[in-house]
Amino acid sequence: MRRPLVGALATLLLTGATVAGAGTATAASPDGAAGTKARPKAVDFAGTVALSNCSGSLIRLPGSSDNDPGLVMTNGHCLETGMPGPGEVITDRPSTRTFSLLNSSAGKVATLRATKVSYATMTDTDVTLYELNTTYAQIKQRYGISALSLSPDHPVAGTSIKVVSGFWKRIYSCNADGFVYRLREADWTWKDSLRYTSSCNTIGGTSGSPVVDANTGKVVAINNTGNESGERCTMNNPCEEDENGRVTVRQGINYAQETYGIAKCFAVGNKLDLDLPGCELPKP
Numbered sequence: 365m366r367r368p369l370v371g372a373l374a375t376l377l378l379t380g381a382t383v384a385g386a387g388t389a390t391a392a393s394p395d396g397a398a399g400t401k402a403r404p405k406a407v408d409f410a411g412t413v414a415l416s417n418c419s420g421s422l423i424r425l426p427g428s429s430d431n432d433p434g435l436v437m438t439n440g441h442c443l444e445t446g447m448p449g450p451g452e453v454i455t456d457r458p459s460t461r462t463f464s465l466l467n468s469s470a471g472k473v474a475t476l477r478a479t480k481v482s483y484a485t486m487t488d489t490d491v492t493l494y495e496l497n498t499t500y501a502q503i504k505q506r507y508g509i510s511a512l513s514l515s516p517d518h519p520v521a522g523t524s525i526k527v528v529s530g531f532w533k534r535i536y537s538c539n540a541d542g543f544v545y546r547l548r549e550a551d552w553t554w555k556d557s558l559r560y561t562s563s564c565n566t567i568g569g570t571s572g573s574p575v576v577d578a579n580t581g582k583v584v585a586i587n588n589t590g591n592e593s594g595e596r597c598t599m600n601n602p603c604e605e606d607e608n609g610r611v612t613v614r615q616g617i618n619y620a621q622e623t624y625g626i627a628k629c630f631a632v633g634n635k636l637d638l639d640l641p642g643c644e645l646p647k648p
Contacts, residue, residue, distance in 0.1 A: 405581035412530035424511035438572030518530035538564035549602035590618030
């Protein structure tokens with residue numbers, strides 16, 4: 365999985381990689397299959413957040429209202445209490461974690477605070493959702509920042525995407541290369557993961573970054589891992605497994621977990637309800 369800060373700094377020192385300054389969109393132009401012909405949306409840092417060791421975003425579900433408490437999304441492996449074990453699901457756990465809210469040029473405009481972990485797991489997906497002590501309307505009024513909209517639709521192969529890291533203040537550009545039936549890393553397995561084309565060469569600290577469809581401006585996935593050294597199904601070296609159990613290793617390729625199903629698990633008021641029809645998130 366995309367390592368937190370300590371691993372990221374080691375990567376930078378070893379490779380000589382540079383980190384873009386605030387407000388700078390970097391990385392190579394998209395490669396792979398062409399996306400749709402729609403005019404691309406301008407993708408920037410507004411609505412993204414920086415955590416102590418990861419990236420994330422202030423997200424809004426299709427059914428959210430202005431007066432609902434805001435939700436911050438990051439990876440399950442970015443949870444402040446440590447990575448959930450295989451099969452572990454956390455819901456409604458009190459939290460006071462803080463997040464640096466960024467504007468379009470990656471400047472910090474506010475500190476947001478959680479009241480609880482609404483949901484966290486590393487089983488089938490890799491996500492943590494925090495409920496905030498402020499509403500979308502309050503955040504918009506005070507800081508002029510709107511939440512990123514979560515797409516209710518499955519992403520499409522070939523689509524132009526942007527991985528927006530609030531931690532590094534860096535935007536990676538590539539395409540959705542395809543989808544992985546099962547992505548295995550150490551003790552964890554994720555279902556129907558999104559694979560990037562090679563120019564999204566994400567590093568540690570980009571964990572939890574929103575993956576934005578460049579045509580719609582909506583979040584379609586959450587960045588979470590990549591195969592660093594070519595090992596097979598080990599920590600920081602996920603492998604792909606198809607429906608027949610055949611394993612493929614793609615060194616240097618990175619992945620995200622799709623987010624379209626999250627909305628089906630939240631009721632009115634951004635309240636988690638894992639018993640809703642169509643909700644497929646794992647239960648405790």
